[in-house]
Amino acid sequence: MPNILPFLKSLLSVPGLSGYETPVARLIEAEWRPLVDELSLSRLGSVHGFKLGSGTDPRPSVMLAAHMDAIGLMVSRVQDGFLRIVAVGGVDPRILPGQAVVVYATGGDDQIALPGVVLMPHTRLLPQGEGDGVVDMEHLFVDVGLLPSKVANLVRIGDLVSFGTEAVEMSGETVSGHSIDNRASVAALTFCLQELGSRSHTWDLWAAATVQEEINLIGAATSAFQLRPDLAIAIDTTFGKAPGVNDWQTFPLGNGPTLGHGPNIHPYLFKRFKELAERLEIPYATEIMPKSSGTDGMAMQVTAEGIPNFVMSIPIRYMHTPVEMAALKDIQRAGRLLAEFVASLEADFLNAISWED
Amino acid sequence: MPGTLPTIGNTQFKLLEKLCNACAVSGDEGEVRKMVLEEVKPYADEVKVDALGNVLVTKLGSGKNRPRVMLDAHMDEVGFILVSDDGDGLYGFQTVGGIDPRHLPGKPVLVGKEHLPGVIGMKPIHLANEDELKRKPSIDSLRIDLGPKGKAKPGDWASFATKFKHVGPSIMAKAIDDRIGVATLIELVKNAPANIDLLAAFTVQEEIGLRGAKVAAYAFEPDIAIAIDSTPAHDMPSHDGSESPFYNTKLGLGPAIYVYNFATIDDPRLVRFLKETAEAENIPYQIRQPGGGGTDAGAIQRTRAGVPVVSVSVPHRYTHSPISISRVDDWKNTLKLLHLALERITPNLFTGN
Amino acid sequence: MKQLIQNLTETFSPSGYEDAIRDLILAEIKPLADETRVDTLGNIIARKGEKTSNGQRVMVAAHMDEIGLIATHIDEAGFVRFTTIGIPFPRYLLGGRVRFASGVQGVIGSEKPDKKNEIPPVDGLFIDVGALNKKDCPVNVGDVAAFDRPFVEMGTRLVAKSLDNRAGVAVAIETMRRLGGGPNEVYFVFTVQEEVGVRGATVSAYGLDPQVGLAIDVTPAGDTPNSIRRDIALGKGPAIKIKDSQMLADPKVVAWMERAAEKAQISIQREVLTSGSTDARAIQLTRSGVPTGGLVLPCRYVHSPSEMMDYGDVENAVELLTAMLNGPIDLG
Structure with missing residues (x-):
């Protein structure tokens, strides 16, 4: 079985914030190049890997999409050497005070990475009443430890700030770090490509590492439109069970990926994945998605004339914090199940996927 | 033409x-x-x-x-989807589409493809405290009850059980x-x-x-x-x-x-x-x-x-x-x-x- | 260009009802464009130039609609209740004057006038057109209205209703006037229904399938007393969009804009906005995706009947846009 850990750790060591995915895209391109037949970038920067199917022409195609962008911060103002910040994606202000960050400063000739910390001003420096509860992001600063004149020269409005936590291996074969949402799924998709290296599949396969999921699902919408697959599958992360987080929306770490069920998902694909997992004895949980999946699948399903869609998720703890945590086993199982699914697609599978029940 | x-x-x-x-x-x-x-x-x-x-x-x-x-x-x-099986025929659910939870207590529903009859119950007025009597019920506190041997499963959809009526100049449904x-x-x-x-x-x-x-x-x-x-x-x-x-x-x-x-x-x-x-x-x-x-x-x-x-x-x-x-x-x-x-x-x- | 801005801002055209401004713009640009058409939703699409081997198909969008009001009910006493088209703020509506498409004018009053320090919600406001009763009221449910306020100059500043986005429209028209002979096929699109959800840009961008997209719009300035915390000021140049609440501008487009500004020695500002968005977000999301940015004009009192801009910023925006479009576009 391929070891996905080193690649995952490299993915967790680069920024690649929404809209600025190049650093992570480079890593993915390098890893996928030997695994696919063709590699290209969309006009917005999503990575498209193409693997030719063995069926006769014209072959249907399936698209597997995992978003590669990460949430983070952006400099909105430079004030006396301190940096005001705004969120890129859904950042929880509660995790910010005291957080280690990296500021990617573009004011000089070359971009440089400045280590920094998010500071919470003393209560007396805040408007009355605002110092008691969670301090709003508009009152927080980043301090990079340099003198104000230097900061003014180096840092510009719009410079990116990513979380500074490093990926660490934890007990029970888990990994913690920032942007495990959704680099864990990128790793699972890569694992799938590795598995498919030695297997034949009838259908054409598009592996897509999409941009800007955290903004408006922009990468998935545009890539699905460009590639126009016959089936689309989104791989994302979901809520892992953790202290205080234990209801129907949460799933234990290490017990396998979740298979989505709800309006976003074609019921026949759910059935197929479920049967496949049971036959291969891959553990899984059913994830009910009452209205929408909140994933790339939302956009892909309603692309052009509509695409039958499925969503598979990897449970992670502490989503959208810099200490997200996932189990390696779940990543591998998700990758294997995806590979088995792709390999199992019969030439006439589309005929089976009718709504006449 | x-x-x-x-x-x-x-x-x-x-x-x-x-x-x-x-x-x-x-x-x-x-x-x-x-x-x-x-x-x-x-x-x-x-x-x-x-x-x-x-x-x-x-x-x-x-x-x-x-x-x-x-x-x-x-x-x-608009309707419901079951999200958890609490045993004894009781199921947690979420709404699908915009439903005001105040329309839910004390209503019959139909669950799944077989239209299994269910009800959304409510704590008896005798046992509810003052706060409960005034507060809008939360979806998370309500359950769909199929009876003790209910055979639904999470992921089943459910809808209101109202029967269509034609009444004078109107329809009720x-x-x-x-x-x-x-x-x-x-x-x-x-x-x-x-x-x-x-x-x-x-x-x-x-x-x-x-x-x-x-x-x-x-x-x-x-x-x-x-x-x-x-x-x-x-x-x-x-x-x-x-x-x-x-x-x-x-x-x-x-x-x-x-x-x-x-x-x-x-x-x-x-x-x-x-x-x-x-x-x-x-x-x-x-x-x-x-x-x-x-x-x-x-x-x-x-x-x-x-x-x-x-x-x-x-x-x-x-x-x-x-x-x-x-x-x-x-x-x-x-x-x-x-x-x-x-x-x-x-x-x-x-x-x- | 000032006269043009005055004509544009004094024209009535709330979202969905853009006929008057469309006629005005068409008359202005027909001599400037190589080709002009109006699409199914009412967007004006005007081509300037032919694409050569090192050129690109560019879409430059400037929305021509404005925020407004629409009548929901005429009560027995003849007062007009309304809801909003786009987002006019109650604090700017109160005491304002509006004009309906028919020319009928009205003043906006509020319920509970004794609550002097409270800003009533839209539901608590009404339009008084001077009617004696319901029968006498010349307004029907569904009629639309816009602010009624003349354009004025105050030193280097311009003040008018709907500078958002008629100033942007003027920048597009002036750039069309100056542009010539470049390698690009530039589609200037005067879009409808931006204020209600970038709808005109969504469909026109789909129709054009551009290689590069740009929206010209406004950005709220933070340079007034005790204002929002923003580094955007009037008179410091047009701003280049980095981020707003709905999109991240394509970094390749940002770099192209900044290089052009540097070369033409035009001072610019960088926009990082946490509320609001522009047509750019619709263009970016079109078909297989379009690298898209925004050129935005600093503006005080956005969505009020007295929006204010610096004329120098508007002129510099024309300079910058012309410099950007006249040569080959390098998004490398």
Whole structure:
């Protein structure tokens, strides 16, 4: 079985914030190049890997999409050497005070990475009443430890700030770090490509590492439109069970990926994945998605004339914090199940996927 | 070459009853889809079920330069999906589409494809404390109860269990929004005028974001589109008896023509066209009060390089609740207006030649 | 260009009802464009130039609609209740004057006038057109209205209603006037229905399928007393969009804009906005995706009947846009 850990750790060591995915895209391109037949970038920067199917022409195609962008911060103002910040994606202000960050400063000739910390001003420096509860992001600063004149020269409005936590291996074969949402799924998709290296599949396969999921699902919408697959599958992360987080929306770490069920998902694909997992004895949980999946699948399903869609998720703890945590086993199982699914697609599978029940 | 003017008689009431009593919550529209397919197949030139489950019906006209007119009615209704099995036949659930939780306590429901009977209970008034008596119930605190040996499973959909009734000038049912539109559109397919190509979309997932209409419109590429829906009437007295400026529509005043809502600005040319048709044919109509929620027209208008749209609704009271009420005359007049309007459509509708 | 801005801002055209401004713009640009058409939703699409081997198909969008009001109910006493088209703020509506498409004028009053320090919600406001009763009221449910306020100059500043986005429209028109002979096929699109959800840009971008997209719009300035915390000021040049609440501008487009500004020695500002968005977000999301940015004009009192801009910023925006479009576009 391929070891996905080193690649995952490299993915967790680069920024690649929404809209600025190049650093992570480079890593993915390098890893996928030997695994696919063709590699290209969309006009917005999503990575498209193409693997030719063995069926006769014209072959249907399936698209597997995992978003590669990460949430983070952006400099909105430079004030006396301190940096005001705004969120890129859904950042929880509660995790910010005291957080280690990296500021990617573009004011000089070359971009440089400045280590920094998010500071919470003393209560007396805040408007009355605002110092008691969670301090709003508009009152927080980043301090990079340099003198104000230097900061003014180096840092510009719009410079990116990513979380500074490093990926660490934890007990029970888990990994913690920032942007495990959704680099864990990128790793699972890569694992799938590795598995498919030695297997034949009838259908054409598009592996897509999409941009800007955290903004408006922009990468998935545009890539699905460009590639126009016959089936689309989104791989994302979901809520892992953790202290205080234990209801129907949460799933234990290490017990396998979740298979989505709800309006976003074609019921026949759910059935197929479920049967496949049971036959291969891959553990899984059913994830009910009452209205929408909140994933790339939302956009892909309603692309052009509509695409039958499925969503598979990897449970992670502490989503959208810099200490997200996932189990390696779940990543591998998700990758294997995806590979088995792709390999199992019969030439006439589309005929089976009718709504006449 | 006018088609026959469709009417509403016993057959149509039977069909509407069947449609309203069916369970088809967003994402699980199969039951209504089946009924629609059965009704339209003998009349259509082409019928297709797409990737999301929309039923797309093409009924070609005859002659040259026929405008491609898309008519839309959504098949889905608001309802529930089971999310957890608490044992003893009790199930946690979430709402699908906008349901006010105050409409839930003490209501019967139907669960799953077999329509298993269930109830949403409530703590007896004797045992509830003062706070519980006043607070809006939260969905998370409520359960669907099938009885101790209940055989449902998480992922099953559920809907209100209301049975359709025809009472004097009114109908009382669940899911009038938008089965009355579906019933209307079926009649239009069956009696399609020949001057247009009628592209009927019976859509899914309207209640959770106009998702079916988006791909249906992309597939059809229509010249113009009309969404047929059902819209709330808040035409009851205000608390102090003063004149209410917020009624949206009123029962009995005829089909509600849309001008503006938060999803769509209806094409002023189509609004004018519908008003002129109604006036010329002596059909009562009302302008739905501008504002509020949208219809599938919002998604259709923004498809590809743009589609002129307008919406027409049969008003109903008590929206997204277990029992809604509509007037039969409003339904009849909506069907009549739409049919006569379709007949008057020419390739030069917007240039006036 | 001042006269043009005055004509544009004093024209009535709330979202969905853009006929008057469309006629005005068409008359202005027909001599400037190589080709002009109006699409199904009413967007004006005007082509300037032919694409050569090192050129690109560019879409430059400037929305021509404005925020407005729409009548929902005429009460027995003849007062007009309304809801909003786009987002006019109640604090700017109160005491304002509006004009309907028919020319009927009205003043905006509020319920509970004794609550002097409270800003009533839209539901608590009404338009008084001077009617004696319902029968006498010349307004019907569904009629639309816009602010009624003349254009004025105050030193280097311009003040008017709907500078958002008629100033952007003027920048597009002036750039069309100056542009010539470049390698690019530039589609200037005067879009409808931006204020209600970038609808005109959504469909026109789909129709054009551009290789590069740009929206010209306004950005709220933060340079007034005790204002929002923003580094955007009037008179410091047009701003280049980095981020707003709905999109991240394509970094390749940002770099192209900044290089052009540097070369033409035009001072610019960088926009990082946490509320609001522009047509750019619709263009970016079109078809297979379009690298898209925004050129935004600093503006005080956005969505009020007295929006204020610096004329120098508007002129510099024309300079910058012309410099950007006249040569080959390098997004490398």
